[in-house]
Structures are given as structure tokens and as C-alpha cells.
Amino acid sequence: MSAPLFLLEAGALAGAAIGSQLALEGAEGRHAATVRRITAGERVDVADGIGAVARCTVLSSARDALSLRVDALESVPEPSPRLVLVQALAKGERDDLAVEAATELGVDEVVPWQAARSVVVLKGERGERSRRKWEQTVRAAAKQSRRARVPVVAPLASGADVRARVAAADLAVLLHEDAGTPLAGLSLPAAGEVLLVVGPEGGIGPEEAEGLVAAGAVACRLGPHVLRSSTAGPAALAVLSAGSRWR
Secondary structure, three states: OOOOEEEOOOOOOOOOOOOOEEEEOHHHHHHHHHHOOOOOOOEEEEEOEEOEEEEEEEEEEOOOOEEEEEEEEEEOOOOOOEEEEEEEOOOOOHHHHHHHHHHHOOOOEEEEEOOOOOOOOOOHHHHHHHHHHHHHHHHHHHHHOOOOEOOEEOOOEOHHHHHHHHHHOOEEEEEOOOOOEEHHHOOOOOOOEEEEEEOOOOOOOHHHHHHHHHOOOEEEEOOOOOOOHHHHHHHHHHHHHHOOOOO
16 A cells, blocks of 8 residues: 655755655644554655655654655656646536546646636636635645646636647647547647647537637547536546556
8 A cells, every 4th residue: 555645835845865854744744643643653755746755754743743754755757748637617516526536537737717608607706716726626636646746727718718728739639529539549649738628517619619629629529428527527538648648
């Protein structure tokens, strides 16, 4: 069984060295010591969310902190190709479920998208609160799945923003139930950015789909069934990952 992983702020492991001591404090320290009840002699991993990992042994445990000895250091490179999920806003927290599962399945960035048919409409401070909630969801899912790199949560994107991302990507895929190209047979680039666009519950409207294809997206179908917005993105990411980074 792999050691539990705890996340620090970006760059927090910059001064760490093998044999040095490290204090796990704050919310992560309380969780480790009070909730997980981790004690001296156990193994834990500590990551900074941007690729640095310290493999540690617990020296002592306090009420809200652990004292650790660094046994090994590792730098996890950014994956290639980089997988980006453009997830349309959905009602009933289905988009949150999609983001959580996508993180567990290896997504590198998630882009909240205010699609034309999105029932949920987010603007201003409400939109920023929703984005921060996605960040919390992504961080918790990355920790649970032992990821050294926490996916980026981009600002809320408009249709124009998504078309620009499609045009700049090395490969952009639009999931669409009427598409003739199967996702499983798609050839992926060896490097760069692969963008996956998933619409809301009501699907992507014809004009919006045409605009994305015109910008360079390849319309693909995932399978014979129509999936919920919370399921389609993670299922497609599993297919793309199996065809690229999991070989």
C-alpha cells in the first residue's frame, strides 16, 4: 500500500535535503496527526503540488503536527501530452463530480465553461467562488489519488475563450453524440496539449459545435450511449490516457 500523501504550498520543498527534518503543520498536519492518527515510524509522502515529492519517515507526532525525516526526494515531470478538460457548467454539482473524477484519472488542467446551453449561469464574484470550489475539489482529489502535481483550474471561459484554446491546442476533441469518428481510434500527439471539450446536460448547440469545429476541434463519439455531463469527461480522459501516457 502506498504511503499517504500530504500537500504543501507550491515551492515549499525547495530547501529540503535527504536526511533533513521537515515539519508538517497547519491543516495538513492536523489531518495527519488527529484524523489519520499517524505516529512515529510510519511513512508519509509530502508534495508541493508542482512536482516535488519528499518520501519521509515520521519522527514524532504532536496534536496538530508531525516531525518528519526526509528519506528521498523526487521530481515528477509534467506529463506529456498535457490533458486539458473543458467542462461545461452543469446543475446539481455534476460538474464538480466530473472535475473530481477527472483529477483522479490524470487531467492536468480543467477549464470551467459557460456554454450557451448551460443551465447554471455564473458571473462576477459568484463565478469566482465556484472556481475556488473547483480548486478545493481538485486539490482533495489529487491528494486522495497520490498526485504530486495538482491540476490547474483556469478562469471561467466563454465560448470565445474556448474557441481560442481549441485553435491553440495540438489536438482538440469535441465530444458529440452525432459524431462519426470514434474517440478510441484517434491518434494523439506525443507532446503538447490535448484539449477535451464536454458540453452541458442539454448538449452543445449546433452553432456552438460548428464554431468549435471551425476553430480546429475534431468531433468524436465516445460510444453507443449518451453519457451525463458528469461522466463523459472522465470516461473520455480514461480512453485518451490509455492511448498516450499509460502505455
